[in-house]
Amino acid sequence: MENDQFLIFFIRFFIQTIRSIIKTFMNLLNYIFNGDNMVKLTNEVLEVIKKQKPLPIATADNTGKPNVVFVGMWKFIDDETILIVDNFFKKTADNLKMNPKLAIVAYDSESNKSYQIKGTVDYLENGDQYQEAKTMADSKKLPGKAAAVVHIEEVYDAVYGSHAGERIA
Numbered sequence: 561m562e563n564d565q566f567l568i569f570f571i572r573f574f575i576q577t578i579r580s581i582i583k584t585f586m587n588l589l590n591y592i593f594n595g596d597n598m599v600k601l602t603n604e605v606l607e608v609i610k611k612q613k614p615l616p617i618a619t620a621d622n623t624g625k626p627n628v629v630f631v632g633m634w635k636f637i638d639d640e641t642i643l644i645v646d647n648f649f650k651k652t653a654d655n656l657k658m659n660p661k662l663a664i665v666a667y668d669s670e671s672n673k674s675y676q677i678k679g680t681v682d683y684l685e686n687g688d689q690y691q692e693a694k695t696m697a698d699s700k701k702l703p704g705k706a707a708a709v710v711h712i713e714e715v716y717d718a719v720y721g722s723h724a725g726e727r728i729a
């Protein structure tokens with residue numbers, strides 16, 4: 561019995577390690593062929609996003625069918641990366657697995673600023689960033705199923721007026 565448990569543990573560990581290696585290799589290929597197309601958010605944009613509560617996030621399946629949900633459990637890892645905790649994702653998780661793209665919109669009525677952000681997502685069910693998400697979920701006794709780590713690639717001005725829709729980063 562103990563041997564069986566050890567074998568199961570070992571097989572799971574082995575599969576996870578192989579998946580991590582493949583993912584790292586794919587990221588490396590992506591970097592070599594496409595370059596690092598991440599963009600840094602300015603403080604102005606960061607402040608507008610931080611004030612947006614809850615934050616709407618949009619995804620799409622591989623036919624292009626859109627889906628939008630609110631998230632409250634998330635944080636900036638740095639000025640080009642957002643970590644979102646998957647506690648209850650269903651269609652969102654399915655979409656991210658088949659099409660790892662995500663868009664966010666935020667509006668701050670005080671400053672009358674609005675921004676759209678688009679990026680590519682690593683949907684992680686293990687590893688350091690997953691553990692970070694899990695710790696955040698545990699603190700609220702929520703499931704913490706995965707971490708959706710958004711690498712920001714595009715930023716647009718989204719407030720009404722002459723600059724609406726203009727790409728700013």
Ligand SMILES: Cc1cc2nc3c(=O)[nH]c(=O)nc-3n(C[C@H](O)[C@H](O)[C@H](O)COP(=O)(O)O)c2cc1C
Pocket residue numbers: 614627628629630631632633634645646647648649650651652653
């Ligand atoms: C205010 C609010 C905050 C939410 N925060 C989160 C969150 O941080 N993480 C999460 O997984 N779901 C969160 N949800 C649930 C999702 O919005 C959504 O219901 C869930 O992803 C299922 O929808 P889907 O099938 O389109 O993914 C929140 C919902 C609301 C209304």
